[in-house]
Amino acid sequence: MNDVDPLLLERQVCFALSVASRSVIGAYKPVLDPLGITHPQYLVMLALWEHRQLSLNGLAQLLSQEPSTLSPLVKRLEREGLVARVRSTSDERKLEITLTDAGEALREQAVAVPAEMARRLGMTVEELTGIHESMLRLVEAAKRAGVADELAPGN
Numbered sequence: 001m002n003d004v005d006p007l008l009l010e011r012q013v014c015f016a017l018s019v020a021s022r023s024v025i026g027a028y029k030p031v032l033d034p035l036g037i038t039h040p041q042y043l044v045m046l047a048l049w050e051h052r053q054l055s056l057n058g059l060a061q062l063l064s065q066e067p068s069t070l071s072p073l074v075k076r077l078e079r080e081g082l083v084a085r086v087r088s089t090s091d092e093r094k095l096e097i098t099l100t101d102a103g104e105a106l107r108e109q110a111v112a113v114p115a116e117m118a119r120r121l122g123m124t125v126e127e128l129t130g131i132h133e134s135m136l137r138l139v140e141a142a143k144r145a146g147v148a149d150e151l152a153p154g155n
Contacts, residue, residue: 013138024121031116035109036080040073042110048083048099049107055088056095082106 009015028039037045047054047062056074060067074097077083082103088094118128 027120028113028117031113031120035106035113037077037082037106041077042113044070044073044077045082045103045106045110048097048103049110053096053098056085056097059097077103 004011025039028042032039032042035042043063044059047059051058051062054062056067056070059074060070063070074083074085078085081100084098084100086096086098088096118125121128
């Protein structure tokens with residue numbers, strides 16, 4: 001019989017995820033500093049490099065963030081000349097975010113970030129891909145659990 005305490009801190013998925021998140025994001029800092037962007041700004045730029053133009057709400061949805069959280073990040077990127085914020089011509093309530101030439105040019109430097117992160121973490125692309133796939137499954141499972149809780153009687 002295995003009498004391992006299920007409440008040991010070291011056995012908690014939430015604890016491992018929290019430590020891993022802080023550690024990995026911290027490891028990005030020296031890689032992103034030469035680009036002049038923070039990790040949250042890097043995520044915004046990744047979304048824009050992929051989609052070219054996004055509404056603030058669309059960006060928030062892609063990054064699983066609130067628009068109010070992203071708005072200051074986008075404003076700072078605009079001050080740094082990497083993005084432009086423009087009111088939609090079809091719906092003035094909608095804020096469109098597009099890359100500037102400088103934002104587009106930054107992509108050329110950022111192409112090296114994933115390989116440099118793999119090197120710094122001492123992991124192969126295959127290992128990181130496996131972790132990524134597991135994390136996506138975990139996120140989906142957590143979303144399903146949250147929806148199930150919301151639908152439960154009494155909520």
